[in-house]
Amino acid sequence: MNSGDRPSWQDGKRGSMVRCALWLLEEVGVGNVFTKTELREAFPETSQIDRRVRDLRDRGWKIATNREDPLLKPHEQRFVEMGAEVWKPGQSKALTQAASITANQRREVFDRDGYLCRVCGIAAGEVYDGGIETAQLDIARREVRHPGGGTTVQLVTECRRCRVGGRDASTDLADFLGRLRQMSSLERDLFAQWVAEDRREFSLLDRLWAEFRTLPLESRSAVEADLGAG
Known part of the structure; x- marks a missing residue:
């Protein structure tokens, strides 16, 4: 869907979760970082706007915190991928088994x-x-x-x-x-x-092969030459 086909995030007739989704698309953009402060400043009338972000995750939206992305600071989140088009009829229902883990x-x-x-x-x-x-x-x-x-x-x-x-x-x-x-x-x-x-004991051959694959090219060549000489 083109941006021109979507409603505006500033449309007060929309629910806060829908507006939050539209704000992420219009103001943040996929792959970009936003802060909790920026989110709350965009929706000053909604006291628990953070919950609407969590609601979007239950609808297939990928929004990372520093628990998933170590490059993020505790107050930052990254908009990774859009999920369901929640502004459309029938698209705002939570996905099966996507509820919070107890x-x-x-x-x-x-x-x-x-x-x-x-x-x-x-x-x-x-x-x-x-x-x-x-x-x-x-x-x-x-x-x-x-x-x-x-x-x-x-x-x-x-x-x-x-x-x-x-x-x-x-x-x-x-x-x-x-x-x-x-x-x-x-x-x-x-x-x-x-x-x-629930475990496997790796043989010496397995361990050597795994270690060989990590060697720089020059070291791999030295191993190959030694095998040829043997």
């Missing part, structure tokens, strides 16, 4: 995920390799496509760094199961063991 849900997800990021495996408070930043865990929503074509949104533990890098991540469970069924019985038994233990 404290009990957070504890349950953290507990079942072993208080580890399910992407990189880091625990809360651990220092990332090659730096001094410590990991902070949070709950992410992951869209899962099921066999048969249906989709659900499921909760998973991720650290802040992985959430930023995989903000639009989704899982195709049907594809995963299809590839799993192509394995030999020996491979399936080994995979089942890893699943049961």
